[in-house]
Structures are given as structure tokens and as C-alpha cells.
Amino acid sequence: xxxxxxxxxxxxxxxxxxxxxxxxxxxxxxxxxxxxxxxxxxxxxxxxxxxxxxxxxxxxxxxxxxxxxxxxxxxxxxxxxxxxxxxxxxxxxxxxxxxxxxxxxxxxxxxxxxxxxxxxxxxxxxxxxxxxxxxxxxxxxxxxxxxxxxxxxxxxxxxxxxxxxxxxxxxxxxxxxxxxxxxxxxxxxxxxxxxxxxxxxxxxxxxxxxxxxxxxxxxxxxxxxxxxxxxxxxxxxxxxxxxxxxxxxxxxxxxxxxxxxxxxxxxxxxxxxxxxxxxxxxxxxxxxxxxxxxxxxxxxxxxxxxxxxxxxxxxxxxxxxxxxxxxxxxxxxxxxxxxxxxxxxxxxxxxxxxxxxx
Amino acid sequence: xxxxxxxxxxxxxxxxxxxxxxxxxxxxxxxxxxxxxxxxxxxxxxxxxxxxxxxxxxxxxxxxxxxxxxxxxxxxxxxxxxxxxxxxxxxxxxxxxxxxxxxxxxxxxxxxxxxxxxxxxxxxxxxxxxxxxxxxxxxxxxxxxxxxxxxxxxxxxxxxxxxxxxxxxxxxxxxxxxxxxxxxxxxxxxxxxxxxxxxxxxxxxxxxxxxxxxxxxxxxxxxxxxxxxxxxxxxxxxxxxxxxxxxxxxxxxxxxxxxxxxxxxxxxxxxxxxxxxxxxxxxxxxxxxxxxxxxxxxxxxxxxxxxxxxxxxxxxxxxxxxxxxxxxxxxxxxxxxxxxxxxxxxxxxxxxxxxxxx
Numbered sequence: 107x108x109x110x111x112x113x114x115x116x117x118x119x120x121x122x123x124x125x126x127x128x129x130x131x132x133x134x135x136x137x138x139x140x141x142x143x144x145x146x147x148x149x150x151x152x153x154x155x156x157x158x159x160x161x162x163x164x165x166x167x168x169x170x171x172x173x174x175x176x177x178x179x180x181x182x183x184x185x186x187x188x189x190x191x192x193x194x195x196x197x198x199x200x201x202x203x204x205x206x207x208x209x210x211x212x213x214x215x216x217x218x219x220x221x222x223x224x225x226x227x228x229x230x231x232x233x234x235x236x237x238x239x240x241x242x243x244x245x246x247x248x249x250x251x252x253x254x255x256x257x258x259x260x261x262x263x264x265x266x267x268x269x270x271x272x273x274x275x276x277x278x279x280x281x282x283x284x285x286x287x288x289x290x291x292x293x294x295x296x297x298x299x300x301x302x303x304x305x306x307x308x309x310x311x312x313x314x315x316x317x318x319x320x321x322x323x324x325x326x327x328x329x330x331x332x333x334x335x336x337x338x339x340x341x342x343x344x345x346x347x348x349x350x351x352x353x354x355x356x357x358x359x360x361x362x363x364x365x366x367x368x369x370x371x372x373x374x375x376x377x378x379x380x381x382x383x384x385x386x387x388x389x390x391x392x393x394x395x396x397x398x399x400x401x402x403x404x405x406x407x408x409x410x411x412x413x414x415x416x417x418x419x420x421x422x423x424x425x426x427x428x429x430x431x432x433x434x435x436x437x438x439x440x441x442x443x444x445x446x447x448x449x450x451x452x453x454x455x456x457x458x459x460x461x462x463x464x
Numbered sequence: 465x466x467x468x469x470x471x472x473x474x475x476x477x478x479x480x481x482x483x484x485x486x487x488x489x490x491x492x493x494x495x496x497x498x499x500x501x502x503x504x505x506x507x508x509x510x511x512x513x514x515x516x517x518x519x520x521x522x523x524x525x526x527x528x529x530x531x532x533x534x535x536x537x538x539x540x541x542x543x544x545x546x547x548x549x550x551x552x553x554x555x556x557x558x559x560x561x562x563x564x565x566x567x568x569x570x571x572x573x574x575x576x577x578x579x580x581x582x583x584x585x586x587x588x589x590x591x592x593x594x595x596x597x598x599x600x601x602x603x604x605x606x607x608x609x610x611x612x613x614x615x616x617x618x619x620x621x622x623x624x625x626x627x628x629x630x631x632x633x634x635x636x637x638x639x640x641x642x643x644x645x646x647x648x649x650x651x652x653x654x655x656x657x658x659x660x661x662x663x664x665x666x667x668x669x670x671x672x673x674x675x676x677x678x679x680x681x682x683x684x685x686x687x688x689x690x691x692x693x694x695x696x697x698x699x700x701x702x703x704x705x706x707x708x709x710x711x712x713x714x715x716x717x718x719x720x721x722x723x724x725x726x727x728x729x730x731x732x733x734x735x736x737x738x739x740x741x742x743x744x745x746x747x748x749x750x751x752x753x754x755x756x757x758x759x760x761x762x763x764x765x766x767x768x769x770x771x772x773x774x775x776x777x778x779x780x781x782x783x784x785x786x787x788x789x790x791x792x793x794x795x796x797x798x799x800x801x802x803x804x805x806x807x808x809x810x811x812x813x814x815x816x817x818x819x820x821x822x
Contacts, residue, residue: 178568210536
């Protein structure tokens with residue numbers, strides 16, 4: 107078990123050794139730790155190696171000039187200059203919030219970025235300013251549109267964070283697929299099947315094989331199959347892709363660059379890097395802040411009081427599962443799989459940073 | 465078969481006879497016709513009777529003073545004053561577009577409204593101004609949050625319309641449930657079962673009975689069951705509810721008033737009427753309009769060229785199915801079920817309007 111502080115400091119040092127300025131390394135480490143603490147290790151330090159390998163291949167810019175390339179009073183397009191995703195994304199969300207501060211809302215579409223970690227981190231940045239935060243990103247293609255066999259879309263997550271008063275905030279953060287990509291990898295490692303409705307084979311037939319993506323298969327959109335509304339998941343994923351990439355000038359759909367170095371750079375580009383989209387809306391742009399918060403508290407209480415199915419203690423509010431995980435992890439520490447710890451140790455040795463395998 | 469013009473004129477006259485100003489009756493008829501022409505008759509003239517009955521019960525304001533009650537440069541809260549939903553919604557979307565014209569984007573949350581027809585109509589209003597349009601609404605509760613048996617949410621649709629260049633626009637318009645409520649009614653009338661994953665019984669057990677809502681059952685959110693991500697559909701539906709009602713001061717969740725007169729007005733109110741949420745973003749707030757459109761064309765061409773599953777001609781772009789329907793309906797006319805035509809004839813007699821049952 108590791109403490110948050112230990113892994114934060116380690117992550118920070120790794121990115122500083124790669125050449126990131128201290129403030130950037132801090133931000134990157136904060137987003138990685140948010141994933142670990144919220145019980146989303148698939149977006150946590152397991153990804154340090156991916157970034158390290160991208161850096162070794164010269165595919166990451168550790169001294170980026172993240173900058174606005176186009177703007178109106180309440181929108182901007184940000185060019186991430188090939189930055190680590192967390193650096194381009196956090197700056198973009200700050201710009202959205204600065205614009206919202208002045209005008210009520212702010213909207214930023216970001217290009218030339220990379221994998222940004224958990225979508226929810228940036229949406230939650232808005233909460234302390236009494237704003238609703240929105241964050242979404244495209245991602246490397248492994249999801250097929252409805253009735254297609256071509257992997258055209260990423261798992262394209264959407265996060266929405268909404269402030270409350272005396273209750274914890276509402277935080278929705280979800281991929282537009284039935285499950286996250288990481289869950290397939292876990293099932294594969296355990297030698298387990300997955301439920302039908304997650305993936306299809308190369309001909310578009312239902313499959314329960316979590317390794318089917320290696321055989322030309324693809325993930326399905328939220329809804330699973332056409333009968334259960336997978337075309338709605340396709341719509342959502344497409345909207346995320348268009349706001350993130352067409353609005354910004356990033357690569358869209360099948361052209362989104364891989365977030366790992368062992369996959370080659372794509373031959374065809376239709377834009378620059380990976381794309382994100384961010385929104386910030388001041389709650390007092392709609393209601394007095396205290397009125398909004400009181401009503402949001404009432405919303406939360408109403409939904410918590412909904413009758414749960416037998417055997418379930420209470421209906422959850424989006425954000426509850428991650429908060430429960432965080433309490434647990436605060437008590438017991440962050441556990442790191444031995445294979446991941448060994449990878450990190452190797453990186454530590456190469457970069458001359460301390461890391462103890464525990 | 466009816467022509468669009470015939471049903472448009474009829475609808476317009478019915479609402480004028482109820483006391484709506486001509487411009488309001490025009491708008492209402494336009495939205496009803498958009499539903500009919502796009503092959504969504506569940507949101508078309510079948511609903512005239514609902515509005516007629518609400519009007520007879522004094523639950524609709526046909527001379528509303530739709531007005532802004534709070535605003536910032538790029539947001540507004542609109543009070544619909546109990547209007548027919550189409551009247552409050554179209555005015556709200558116009559305000560969002562006026563704000564976007566000046567500042568890049570505009571966002572309006574609307575309270576004290578009623579059922580507004582198809583969400584897509586308002587999103588599509590933005591297209592002719594080279595804007596991305598967004599529209600969503602809450603609705604009377606019949607959908608249970610994940611792992612609950614209480615109907616707390618409406619089918620809460622989301623529509624997003626995005627301009628293209630030489631291609632038809634991208635228009636996503638979907639309920640945040642696997643299917644629309646109307647499809648359950650159709651299955652019930654035909655005496656058919658529905659697939660598992662649409663509804664559950666009063667204890668939260670899977671059901672294939674389309675009439676289960678009358679026995680204390682509820683609809684499920686997009687995803688169907690927890691294993692297939694129904695909590696993501698719950699998140700989406702909840703976001704629609706909060707933006708539509710908490711932002712505006714409308715009733716949220718289980719308190720949304722019924723859109724039919726045969727259900728009583730609810731005892732408890734937590735706001736005013738039904739809530740909607742609208743957004744407009746100028747495409748040139750992000751990219752030069754022609755650059756955006758060229759890239760959107762490329763997006764559409766790329767996705768159309770994705771390999772379809774065997775037996776399917778090509779992968780669809782959101783908006784394609786409705787456009788195909790519209791071409792068909794333009795050729796053959798609008799068919800109205802005899803039982804609906806009889807209802808409309810009855811209303812016509814009562815209001816002294818012409819209507820021929822064909």
C-alpha cells in the first residue's frame with residue numbers, strides 16, 4: 107500500500123525528470139492521484155509508463171506553449187502544442203472558467219493534446235467557483251458506430267459536475283460505452299468472459315470474448331445493441347468527438363492518435379493531436395447561488411429517498427460511488443499491482459528517481 | 465393520407481380557437497408537423513387531444529407572457545407563464561441564439577412550460593444561423609434511477625444539431641431511455657411483448673410486459689441494466705433534469721406535472737411547470753465557418769464510409785433516419801390512425817373547425 111503523498115511525489119518527479127516544468131508536473135500528478143483516490147486506477151499511475159514511452163519516442167512536448175488560437179467573449183480554441191493532456195486540459199478549463207466569471211459561461215475546445223486522464227477532474231475544477239463544469243474528450247478508436255464493424259470512435263467520456271449546498275456535489279463521469287476499456291483488459295487477464303453487449307467480433311456478431319479487439323472486433327456504444335438504443339450511445343459519442351475535434355481542429359474519430367507508444371503514429375492526419383471540450387457555467391447565471399444550491403440539495407435528497415430495489419441500501423447520486431471509494435482508499439492506502447509497481451521501479455531506475463516496491 | 469398543409473392548417477386553427485394568438489398557433493403547428501414529417505407521430509398530432517384536454521381543464525395559458533426573469537450576457541432564465549410548450553421553447557431558443565449572435569454562445573433554462581414536442585425542432589433552429597443547437601427537457605416521471613423501483617425521471621430527451629457544408633446536418637435527437645414511451649404503447653396495443661431491458665416490474669425485476677407501468681413498474685434508463693451501464697443513462701437523464709429544472713426553477717424529477725389532463729395536478733410542487741434547457745453556439749466562435757463546415761463534411765464522409773455489418777447498406781449519420789422518413793412522407797402523405805382521426809374530428813366539431821376523416 108502506498109500513501110497518496112508518496113505516489114504524488116513520485117509522479118511529480120518522474121514528469122520533472124522528463125523535463126516538465128514543476129507546475130506542470132504538479133498538475134499531472136494531481137490528476138493521476140485524483141484517479142487513484144476515486145478508485146479509477148485504470149486512469150491512474152498505470153498510465154505513467156504510457157507517457158514515459160511516448161516521451162522516449164519524442165511524441166510528447168514537455169515544454170509546451172499552450173495557447174489560445176481563436177476566441178470570442180465566451181469561447182476559445184486552445185492549442186495544446188503536443189502537451190501532456192493534463193497540462194493542456196487544466197489550462198483550457200481555467201480559460202473556460204475565466205470567461206464564465208465575466209460573462210456567465212465559458213466554452214473551450216482544445217486540439218493538439220494527448221490523453222488527459224479522468225474527465226471528471228476538469229469538470230470538478232468548476233465546483234469551487236460555484237460553477238457547473240463540463241468536460242469531454244475524444245480518444246483512440248476502438249468503438250464501432252451502430253450497425254458497423256469499423257472501430258471509429260473512442261470511449262469518449264462525458265463529465266458533468268454540479269455544485270450543491272450542504273450535500274456533496276453531483277459528479278457524473280462516464281464513458282459513452284457500456285464499460286470502460288480497462289474492464290475488458292481485467293477480464294482478459296483473469297481469463298473471464300464478459301457479458302454480451304460490450305463487444306462484437308470482426309463481423310459485428312455478438313461476442314463475450316474480452317480479447318476480441320485483438321481479432322478485429324470492436325467495443326459497442328452505450329445501449330449495447332440497436333434494440334437497446336446503441337444508436338443513442340453512438341449519437342453521444344459522436345457529439346463528444348465533434349465538439350472536441352471539429353470545433354478545435356484536432357483529429358476526429360478514426361484519426362485520433364494512439365495514447366501508447368507501441369502503436370505507430372497514424373499515416374493520415376485530419377487535425378492536430380487529440381481533442382477535448384470544456385464548459386463552465388456560473389450557477390448564479392441562472393439562479394441566485396444560494397437558491398440554486400438549496401434546490402440542488404432538495405434534488406439530491408429526493409433522489410436519495412427513492413425506493414431502492416431489494417438488497418440495495420439506497421439509490422446513489424452520481425459521485426457517490428467514487429466518494430465511497432475515496433474514503434476507503436484514504437483509510438487503507440493505494441494498492442498497486444505488483445506488475446505495475448515493477449514497471450514504475452524500472453522507470454524510476456532509468457530516470458534516477460526513488461521508488462520502493464511495496 | 466393527409467398533406468402537411470392540411471394538417472398544419474387544422475392544427476393552427478385548433479389552437480387559435482382555443483385562444484392562442486396566430487403567431488403562437490403557427491409555431492405550435494410547425495413543431496407538430498416537424499414531428500409528423502420526420503416520422504415521429506408519437507410527438508405529432510396525436511398530442512393535440514392532450515393539449516385540448518389540458519386547455520379545457522384550465523391547465524394551459526393560451527395568452528402567456530413568456531419573459532426573461534434573470535439574465536447574464538450569455539444566459540437567461542425564461543418563465544413560460546404556463547404556455548403551450550412550443551411557444552415557451554421556441555422563444556427560449558431564439559433568446560439563446562440572439563445571445564450567441566453577440567457573444568459566441570447563448571444558454572437558456574426555461575420554467576413554467578409544458579410538453580414541447582420533439583426536442584430536435586429547437587436544436588435545428590440554430591442550423592440556419594450557422595450555430596450548433598442544443599435542446600433538452602424534463603418530462604413526467606416514469607423512469608427509475610439505476611437500482612431503484614421509483615419512477616423519478618422522464619424520458620428526458622437530448623437533441624444536438626450541428627451544421628455541415630454540402631452534406632445534410634448532423635441531428636441527434638434521442639430520449640435517455642432505450643426506447644421512447646410511445647413504443648411501449650404500440651407494443652401494448654398490438655398485444656406484443658417487448659425485449660428485456662426496457663422496463664421493470666414494481667419490485668425492479670426484469671419484465672417484457674409493455675403494460676407494466678400500469679402495475680407499478682417503470683421504464684429503465686439508457687443502458688438497460690446496471691451491467692450494461694444503465695447508471696450512465698441515469699446520469700444523462702439527471703443532468704437533463706437539473707439543467708432544465710434546477711437552473712430554471714421548474715419542477716424536477718418526480719414533481720414534473722403530467723402532460724395529460726386525465727392525470728391529476730400533483731399535490732407537491734418544487735417549482736413552476738415543466739423545464740427545458742437550450743444552447744446555441746456559433747460555429748465561428750471556434751473555427752471560421754467554412755473551415756468548420758468542410759471538416760464536418762469530412763467527418764460525415766468518414767463515418768458514412770465505415771464498413772457496415774452484413775446486410776446493411778451503409779452506416780447512418782444522426783439525422784439520416786428522419787430525413788429518409790421525411791422523403792417517404794413527402795411522397796405518400798401523412799397517415800393518421802383511424803382512432804386518432806376520430807378524436808381529431810370530435811375536437812373539430814367541438815371547436816367548429818373543419819376536419820375530414822380520410
